[in-house]
Amino acid sequence: MKRVLLAVSLLIFLAGCTSQPVPDPLRPAPPDLPYRTWEIGLLAPSYMEVWVESVDVLDQRGIGYYRVHGGVSSIQNPPDNRGDPRGWPARPGGGKARPMTGIDLPEIVFVRWQSLAEPQTYRVRIDIPDWVREEMIKPQAAYCAWRDAHETQYRDLITVGLAPGGIAKAWLIGPCLEPIEIGRFVGSIHPEGPYEGASGGLYYRPPSEHAQRYLDTHEIPFDSW
Template sequence: MPGLVLIKWFSFAEQQSYRALIQLENAREIEEKMKEIAPIERYGKTFDMPLNDLTFGLAPGGTVVVWIMNGAENAIEVGRYEASEIETHPEHYREITERYNRDSRDYIEKHGIPIDGW
């Protein structure tokens, strides 16, 4: 289990880059919790599996949420962090940004960039 994680990402919605150096203060506790078995339903059957996925959610505004899970239906939040804005070079992401804007424009115009609720 890593105790320290560095994440950098580019938010297409905001055209902004972020950086977070995350210290998992309770890494040993998280690792033990990940060994716990939880039911998960797949293909019409229920399976008992450990919570062996450590997932980092990167949200607009620089929020990073960390979960453990074996499926989204039983995710357990184990940490919430704030990233720092870093120098951005949107031109490096021009093509994929154009595709993102095409796919997301209507939603963002109607609802705005979803910064809260993560």
Template sequence: MKPLVCLATALLAGCAALGSPRTGLPYDAWRLGFLAPSYMEVWLETADVEDVQGRIFHGAMSGTVAINYSGDPTGWPQPVGWGKGRNITGGALPQRIYVRWQSLAEPQTYRAVLHIPASARQRMREKAPSMRPPIKYEYQEALAIGLAPGGWIRAWVMSPSSTPVEILCQKAEIEPKGPDEGRNQGQYAYAFDQLEPAAQRYITSHPIPYESWKCPAATASVQ
């Protein structure tokens, strides 16, 4: 497979890594993952990545995200997991991530531009100790993004075994075109009666705890 094809697809299994000289990374790929609070099902329409070299990876991630169907959905789990995702092979570290998703518990469609801070990219070039012994040091090559009802977003950087470090918290805006940018007559990926039974039971018997996912100092909606 030619390098340009590998770069365009970015995620195909078996695509050879382009190597650290091109990406500026000490490893072959960084990982992008998504998660949602317990019971609060999400359909990720798209996550497009712009790396620090200005290259765009369209559709870097889409579909279902990591979610539990037990426990208390209030707040984010500690420690947070790194979500359902993929390795971004051939790309440099992220500068911006364009996200659009359906919050099926409400339902509502949101969109946001995540500006990844330089301090987060610096962490992703560094190793961190594991949370439990035996202590080992691994690169923090994973970026996990949490999507919650109300449009609340949080993001963390971590290695496979280190303590996640929160690097971003913001609020998305409502997508005015609705689900699938209006291409599906306002229909969501799943109707309420198609959600997991545990999610249906929780949503019908409990209020959605919007306040628990808010940022300590909420930012304005991102255009």
């Protein structure tokens, strides 16, 4: 009888142990952030359309994440050449944003994109300094005029502007906070061309109607970015 009770007790003990989650050494712990996730946004100057092939991130833990963002960036193409692509806006928006769920704060952001206005394929490395990561987790008092509310916010969005000539500019942005410039970065021509040579030199598409009209009547303002 004692042996039966001992066996039953052992089975109950083992069942209780196996019901607990077993840590996976190959899966990193979730980032310890004051919000659910940070984001990356993509934008381009008016008429200077881009197709982003890949955004890769190396986070502060040294873990790499590949193709976490891409596609057409946010852009304005007003008809009849009413837009102005020169320079960057004083207060850039978030662009086409995507959450970096499960990724810790960034150490390096890599972008590979097609500049459809030229056309040319570029790649750039954007180093994220320590002060940027510190700023991303610092609570800020914000006033949101559009809803007349005071609240605490974070600058949890890194917006990357992409321009012809391989120029990239990055800002740190919060919903109702003033943007902070991270830096201007000069990329290089990707020697394998679009899609790393897999498309035989073919780009995503030609510029759209209004973009092409601007390109037909103006020079690309390379020096303005």
